[in-house]
Amino acid sequence: MALSAPNLDDRRFQQLVDEAKRYVQQSCPEWTDHNVSDPGVTLIETFAHMVDQLVYRLNRVPERNHLAFLDLLGITLFPPAAARADVTFWLSAPQPQTVLLPVGTEVATERAELGEPVVFATTDELAVVPCSLERLVTRTASGEHADRTRDLEAGRDVPCFQAAPAPGDATLFGLSAAVPRCVVVLRLDSRVEGIGVDPRQPPLVWEAWDGQDWVPCGADEDSTGGLNRPGEVVLHVPAGHTASVVAGHRAGWLRCRVTEPEPDQPFYRESPTVREAEAFTIGGTTVAEHAETEVDVRLGESAGVPGQRFTLPRAPVLLDGDPVVVRVSAEDGWQDWTAVDHFGASGPDDRHVVLDATRGEVLFPPAVREADGTLRRYGAVPAKGSVVHVPRYRTGGGRAGNVARGSISVLRSSVPYVAAVENREAASGGVDGETVDEAKLRAPHQLRVQERAVTAEDHEHIARLAAPSLARVRCLPAEGGGARVLVVPDAVADEGDRLRFEQLVPSEEVLRAVARRLDERRLLGTRLVVEPPRYQGVTVVARLAASSDGLGVREEAADALYRYLNPLRGGPDGVGWEFGRPVQFGEVFAVLQNVPGVRLVEEVLLFPANPVTGARGAPVDRVEVAPNALVFSYQHQIVVTGP
Secondary structure (H helix, E strand, O other): OOOOOOOOOOOOHHHHHHHHHHHHHHHOOOOOOOOOOOHHHHHHHHHHHHHHHHHHHHHHHHHHHHHHHHHHOOOOOOOOEOOEEEEEEEEOOOOOOOEEEOOOOEEEEOOOOOOOOOEEEEOOOEEEOOOOEEEEEEEOOOOOEEEOHHHHHOOOOEEOOOOOOOOOOEEEEEEOOOOOOEEEEEEEEOOOOOOOOOOOOOOEEEEEEOOOOEEEOEEEEEOOOOOOOOEEEEEEOOOOOOEEEEOOEEEEEEEEEEOOOOOOOOOOOOOOEEOEEEEEEEEEEEEEEOEEEEEEEEEEEOOOOOOOEEEOOOOOEOOOOOOOEEEEEEOOEEEEEEEEOOOOOOOOOOOEEEEEOOOOEEEOOOEEEOOOOOEEEOOOOOOOOOEEEEEEEEEEOOHHHOOOOOOEEEEOOOOOOEEEEEEOOOOEOOEOOOOHHHHHHHHHHHHHHOOOEOOHHHHHHHHHHHOOOEEEEEEEEOOOOOEEEEEEEOOOOEOOOEOOHHHHOOOHHHHHHHHHHHHHHEOOOOOEEEEOOEEEEEEEEEEEEEOOOHHHHHHHHHHHHHHHOOOOOOOOOOOOOOOOOOEEHHHHHHHHHOOOOEEEEEEEEEEEEOOOOOOEOOOEOEEOOOOOEEEEEOOOEEEEEOO
């Protein structure tokens, strides 16, 4: 595509006039009349005007040549990418019929004082299916099932597990229908309390059957404390949930399963019981993206000549979804024209177009005159008078869509029975379109790599091209030979620069995109591994003496630790913790000492921690970080004493 020439800010007319007058004062001090009526000043202004035009033109030549060379090399600007988030729609009350949310349902953030709200639209239709509890089945770790539905209906206390619970015991709840992507509330009543477990961390996991395996459910709230008291469990059922036959009964099954306890985690001394149970659907979750969809766009009529160009009504065009298809009318109906990167490999009859996503332009194949005078066509030409039409394309995107969790709270579309909306996780994946300056920085790397992954830097460069939303990429040698590419997604931290572990795990789509692009460009015989890095958790326990308000100092100190021990934007330079860099006692001490209001750092302890299991090691002066690992702040503890 043609890159836009810059509008440079060179020396202007008045600057040249003022400079000439200063030279006059130095070389000819007897000339004191510098008014515009003086003939000498008129000559100065005349020459200044001519020099202004000359300098302006000369200074544009190198820059324009630079952009022209980039265009010849095929360096095109990357379009933006749209942020996506899982958005939960909450019903005002359980409904007896299915509530349907259509594609394109709009939600948004609250309006800010200095900016417009960020608008998202759902990408799929969401059906909030009503349900009720029909079956209650218990299963032992050895695989024995027992239908306890009648005992529940009779009001008896039903033991959820064996008398002496064991890992693998489970209670299965059979729903009247499968509820994929829905939010289900299980309301339970029990007479057993104080049965040994920690209500804040019970050894339980909630799962749903997807037809092949049990898949974990997201649990928003568990006021039962691990089936330890009456309460409710709010479950986010995964998309694959389906009805199946268990213990001779067909239902949509959910289950609560006992897991192996972690070290020092309390376990069940006896089985909890359920006396009453009911289930109902209270909401649903679907994906929303920071983009708008244009449909049935008519671009115009073909003139029947090669090299035609049509402009879409809104730009830029997002390319991180389904490919854009261009249709051209013909005698037998509509013909699909495929978007390609270039026309170099197109034959005379190929229905190809090139899409300039940044400018929103559709280019049809050109015809080039060869040295012998013949005309070579690099693709078919639409017939004269045929209509050019784009059925669907997406526009929008950018980093503005990477909003924090809980920010999407406004329902812009009117949907019956929906009372509220929220995003339980931060939106991610939004990337601004590439600027010309960024393209100029990328050009030398692209020329050196030539789309071949040979060195570690080549792998990192190609991985970033495959997934622009990645925050960090590192290539290391793999065990047994080959390349190990570590990718870290960008994430929006919660208040106080808090990152959660799940935010740092790239999605399967991102891993597949990077692996696919690198696999096409790797050297023959090179083994390739694309995965997230390891994360070395670090817990800082500190006691500080404050010279001001203790509560404010404690929050500032915790924020400073989470900001410094941050895999994305931490470290001494604030650009992300270096791979393999250990955490030293002295630097943590210095971070705390520099917190405003801290009079004295009395004690600092460093503990290596496992961010997955929560296990914490013994205190050390130096936390080692493996070469393929990054640091991760895990539950810092700050004690502040008064002045």
